[in-house]
Amino acid sequence: MTSKATAIAHPNIAFVKYWGRLDDKLRLPMNNSISMNLDPLSTITTVEFSDVYKKDDIQVLDSQTKKSDTSRVTAHLELIRKLMKIVTKARVVSKNTFPQSSGVGSSASGFAALTLAATKAIGLDCSEKELSILARQGSGSASRSVPTGFVEWIAAASSNESFAYTIAPYNHWDIRDIIAIIETSPKRVSSTKGHLQINTSAFYNARLAKLHQTLAEVRTAILEKNFRMFGEAIEAEAISLHVVAMTSKPAIFYWAPATLRLIQAIQNWRLGGLEVYFTIDAGPNVHLICEAKNEQKVKQMIAVLDGVREVLVAQPGEGVKLSENHLF
Ligand code: DP6
Secondary structure (H helix, E strand, O other): OOOEEEEEEOEEEEEEEEOOOOOOOOOOOOEEEEEEEEEEOOOEEEEEEEOOOOOOOOEEEOOOOOOOHHHHHHHHHHHHHHOOOOOEEEEEEEOOOOOOOHHHOOHHHHHHHHHHHHHHHOOOOOHHHHHHHHHHHHHEHHHHHOOOOEEEOOHHHHHHOOEEEEEEOOOOOOOEEEEEEEOOOOOOOHHHHHHHHHHHHHHHHHHHHHHHHHHHHHHHHHHHHOOHHHHHHHHHHHHHHHHHHHOOOOOOOOOOOOHHHHHHHHHHHHHHHOOOOEOOOOOOOEEEEEHHHHHHHHHHHHHHOOOOOOOEEEEEEEEEEEOOOOOO
């Protein structure tokens, strides 16, 4: 057999973050999370299953793919092959439109695009929910890059119940994620490892106890487009994740000196009337969240700060889609 398909997906930024797992193998999260897909950043992936291939051949263009990343891709193909009860090997070629050095993780967009391209190429027609469940098993946050726009991923004890769905379409709210790149070297501790350390932090349970309220606030703020309520909730939420990371054993400090300088600058800009809030993932880069009308102003303010190497701008994006532009 020979069959090929290509898919394109955006990475996402979590406003309420996934940190900690109930089940490591199935990647079932401890808590619900809420995110937004980031357009125009994207990953495009072509998959071809063919008897010609004696083993899986995986290539990520323009990057030095680590051995560990390739084995996660092979494991994901294996999962999809099992569904079809076939053993045919595949060639996978993948490309990111954003620099790997940007520190924006490509595992979410990567596994979302891989899941759609591989299922289609193998002849499986999956629903959005099924794609999200499958993508989740490659990388948790990938479940959220499957549906369009503003998305919530449900934490559940069984695999079939833990998937992401759209809470508002991408054109619902014109906000921006202005990503200030502070360091271009790889993360000191991967998020995959960070998830394993939650129980070593005395503050983890306090974070979990508050999440129910945070989720309700962020969901409501998105639906009502209440920017202040949204900003205050997502900022406190990001700080709570980093408090857990910093108080884990061994302690994980994702922030660099320039991260803190930027946090303090944002607080000052707000005092001066500029409505901008931050969120930070498992790395030093700062995501500045503002309404579209403030994009230029925020960019100007960042431009004069020390330690910001590059700035990327993203807006709410669609979910994973098929494409006719095959990479081989
Ligand atoms: C801090 O999805 O990268 O970005 O399931 O091990 O692949 P794995 O973890 P991953 O974790 C993302 C952690 C985060 C928060 C978030 O995106 O929700």
